[in-house]
Amino acid sequence: MVLIPLLQRCVQLLFLPIFVLSYxxxxxxxxxxxFPYLMSKACRLVNKIMHKEKQQLFSRLPDFAGPSGKLTVLEIGAGSGANFQFYPPGCRVICTDPNPNFEQYLLNNVAESQHLQFEGFVVAAAENLRPVPDNSVDVVVSTHVLCSVRNATVALNEVLRVLRPGGAYFFMDHVAGDRFSWCYFWQQICDPTWNYLGDGCSVTRETWKVLENAKFSKLNLRHIMAPVVFIVVRPHILGYAVK
Structure with missing residues (x-):
């Protein structure tokens, strides 16, 4: 379709200074x-808009506490720590993010999250969690992360490596819309520019397929339309997968 490349160019022209800086x-x-500053502000708004969905999702975290009754959570792509308010009291939290500039915003949320036991922040990409030992955490969490990783399959292999047997991966992400929808039409138009604005984020990934093909023993996944302003990020998946 000739129309989509044409409209992609029109959107790119609107953000021409960014493409020049990139060149x-x-x-x-x-x-x-x-990006960390902007996301720290945006995530507060997202938490308000999707509070019910996040609260319901993370209410299952205690079900995966270890044999001692303690819960150890590794959050990958933790960003500013926007999910901390949804974690159960007393759980140990380890955070990773490939962007070290997030740390100052994350530590602000740590200071406001006295119900948690914060274990540290590690600069690491989701595809390379080498500082985290095998079979060492009860739960891995990522929200709006698989949309921007370079290789989601490799990232999920790392999730499986660090999870203890019986542990769970909790996720929430925006994904591609139905191929025959207006949403997907606009996603295709915006994606090349969105990738630059969102530090590698894509709005056309069919992430649920990667999760379905990963070697989890159980996958609990559902599709929703998030009540957000931008149509291109309304289609979401959320759920958890058990190792």
Whole structure:
């Protein structure tokens, strides 16, 4: 379809300065520095809009506490720590993110989350969680992370590696809409520009297929339409998968 590439170019023209900065090799570092600030603000709004969905999802976390009754949570792509308020009291939390500039915002949320036992922040991509030992955590959490990782299959293999047997991976992500919907039409148009604005984020990934093909023993996944303003990020998946 000729119309989609044409409209993609029109959207790109609206954000021409960003593409020029990228061509000059300047946008990457600039985006890494300002993106955490913008996301720390955006995540507060997302928590309000999707409070019910997150609360319901994370209410299952205590079910996966270890034999001692303690719960150890590893959050990958933790960003500013927006999920902390939904974690049960007393759980140990380890956080990773590939962008070190998130740490200052995350520590602010740590200070406000006295109900948690914070174990530290590690700069690491989801595809390489080498600092985390095998079979060492009860739960892995990621929200709006698989939309931007370079390789979701490798990231999920790492999730399976660090989870103890019987542990669970909790996820929430925006995904591609139905192929014949207006939503998917606009997703295709916006995706090339969105990738630059969102530090590698894509709005056309069919992430549920990667989860279905991962080697989890059980997958509990559902599709929803999130009540957000931008149509391109309304289709969501959320749920949990058991190792």
């Amino acid at each position: 000059l090799g300047l946008w990457g570092s600039l985006c890494k520095s300002i």
